[in-house]
Amino acid sequence: MTPQRTLVLLKPDAVKRGLRGEIIRRIEAKGYTISALGQRTATDEELSAHYAEHEGKPFYPGLVEYMGAAPLVALVLEGEGVIAGFRSLAGATNPTEAAPGTIRGDLAREWDLPVIQNLVHGSDSEESAAREIGIWFPELD
Ligand code: RTP
Ligand code: MG
Numbered sequence: 001m002t003p004q005r006t007l008v009l010l011k012p013d014a015v016k017r018g019l020r021g022e023i024i025r026r027i028e029a030k031g032y033t034i035s036a037l038g039q040r041t042a043t044d045e046e047l048s049a050h051y052a053e054h055e056g057k058p059f060y061p062g063l064v065e066y067m068g069a070a071p072l073v074a075l076v077l078e079g080e081g082v083i084a085g086f087r088s089l090a091g092a093t094n095p096t097e098a099a100p101g102t103i104r105g106d107l108a109r110e111w112d113l114p115v116i117q118n119l120v121h122g123s124d125s126e127e128s129a130a131r132e133i134g135i136w137f138p139e140l141d
Contacts, residue, residue, distance in 0.1 A: 005035070005076055006083045007132035009121040012070035013108075015039070020073055023103055023120060026089060027077060036076040036137050042068050049135045062115035074136040083129055086122040093118060 008027070010020055027034065042050075047064045054060050077086060091102025095118055098105035108118045123129035133140055 003078055003080055004082045004126065004129070005078050005133060006086050006123045006129045007121075007136060008075045008077055008086060008123075009067075009136075010073040010075070011067060011117065011119055011121060012072050013066075013117040014119040015071050015073060017107075017119075019107060019119065022107070024075075026103060027075075027086070030079075030085070030089060032077040032079040032082050032086070034075055035078050036140060037073065038137075039071050039073045041071050044068065046135055050132060059115045062113075066115050066117060076133055076137060076140065083123055083126065087124065090118075090120050090122050 010023055014020060014023060024034070044064070047067050048055070051060065051063060051067075054063060079085065089103055091098030091104035093104075094110070094116060095104045095108035096110050098108065098118075100106060103120055104118045110116070123132050
């Protein structure tokens with residue numbers, strides 16, 4: 001196998017709830033390398049590029065509002081199988097369905113929200129990872 005890279009976001013709910021350290025601890029404990037890391041408030045341009053696949057879906061406006069309303073942390077992780085491996089650490093999209101032991105299963109809950117707030121994003125394929133790293137860290141390309 002060859003090392004992979006993936007793009008992870010600690011979403012605004014993770015920052016607001018003071019969970020950056022806990023989530024990064026899990027990433028480092030697993031043994032992945034953090035090769036880039038930065039906190040900022042996402043721009044509309046970054047979010048519309050990042051979530052292009054979801055444009056037109058009912059949750060899209062709420063998703064972009066949630067993601068752009070407060071700072072987030074973007075990271076590039078490296079390691080063997082890190083794309084699937086980080087999604088495994090994150091757990092299922094819906095926090096109620098996410099298994100105990102996962103970031104979402106242990107730390108996220110569902111409230112009566114217009115969009116699922118589930119703490120983290122991880123790229124879902126090599127193609128998505130390359131595209132998303134280009135959006136959040138253009139200087140790495
Ligand atoms: P992510 O992209 O954040 O890693 O999560 P994912 O692949 O598990 O989920 P995806 O289907 O790509 O959806 C992106 C994000 O949109 C929000 N979402 N809300 N019905 C809803 O309210 C709904 N559906 C999706 C979540 O924040 C999800 O992570
Ligand atoms: Mg996704």
